[in-house]
Amino acid sequence: MIDLTGKVALVTGSSRGIGRACAVRLAEAGADVVINYVTSSREAENVAEEIAAMGRRVACVRADVGQEEDVEDMVAFVRDQFGQLDILVHNAATGGFRPLAATSQRHFDAAMHTNVLSLVHLLKAAAPMLESADGRGKVVVLSSHGTHMALPMYGLIGGSKAALAALARHWALELGDRGVNVNVVEAGLVETDSTRRLPGAAEMFAGRASKTMMGERMLEATDVADCVLFLASSLSDLVQGQTLVVDGGSAIHI
Template structure:
């Protein structure tokens, strides 16, 4: 029986890597996408191959539609199919609102929201041929709550969540299930770019009703549920995984 294939964007490390490892354990072959760290991507690929997966490593800035098309061409040549898309790659300029420039806005929106549209279009064409598939994106609570220096990212994630709803409806006739996972503050490599990282983590831990901050594994757990057949009737939703912090006023 032909093995199923999953693409996880931005999967050389962090949450994307956690999800890729879990998919490998479930028997999927993997496409590992990265933008900068080839060494980390190859190390991740080696871990996945040790779990029995065939792995394709692709360098691509998913903020550029032509790079997305090239990536999917490589997927066609290597696997000839795609069953899962995890839209995880993210970036953003972290500055006060009054210091933002057009280039900061465009860079962040391209990678965090435009990428989902064009990756989903390409993925859907492949998924339809094999009877359907699953798409899950990673968002953050900055889409619905104010976070300091987070304007560009927060707005781009809000767009991602809105697009998730539209994709869920329009791709449903192809038997494609689309959802998102939104996390609270997670101590990953991405957070090192925050100018107020230590204060943010300490405050998040203090205020979270669950008594600890969210970990990458928590988001991976929820993503894996949404990628399973058990979640087939959950459509266009953004599941918040934040230990309850957004419930507080």
């Protein structure tokens, strides 16, 4: 049984989708949780209410993770209000689904700032608290098969996720001896607000059953959150700089 009582977790992009599931799962395990969002304030409040009803401390912080000042303010809020940070889940992402040939400098900058540079902003600001966590500090980064597979309309996000995974390994090298684990969860296709907007989404969702080895059971945000929970717990203290794939087996065969 994983018990995170007394821990404080910050989950970026936790107003919706996989981030929301991670925030709820960490709270169910006993952690106090800081919810981060950028536009969905009502959804963020809904998650916070669900977590508060479990008896946990919870707060919502609006911050664009691609903006260094926003991230510094958010981390300062955590320090002032909670006094510690033990777990950071880097989940927030953006990018839009389009061919690379239709990608502008603005699209590129937005994806790289939100998905990649954010991990630099977050860990520069949060490393001191993570390093002084009781036990090891835990950083879990959300990635996807686009880091090493080619998916239609996914080039920009896939490229950003590949850069993110490389950054995570290098952060592991920089922070490992200072008491922090940095690992990646690579998820298969989960139906969320963003993937419902993927061109051809209905066909992709319909095709999942033949790709996984789980019969009719589809990968859900909660399955991803369970992997995040493991990497956020002391059970994974000796797992460093690694990628845990959760996709029901769909990526190991043609």
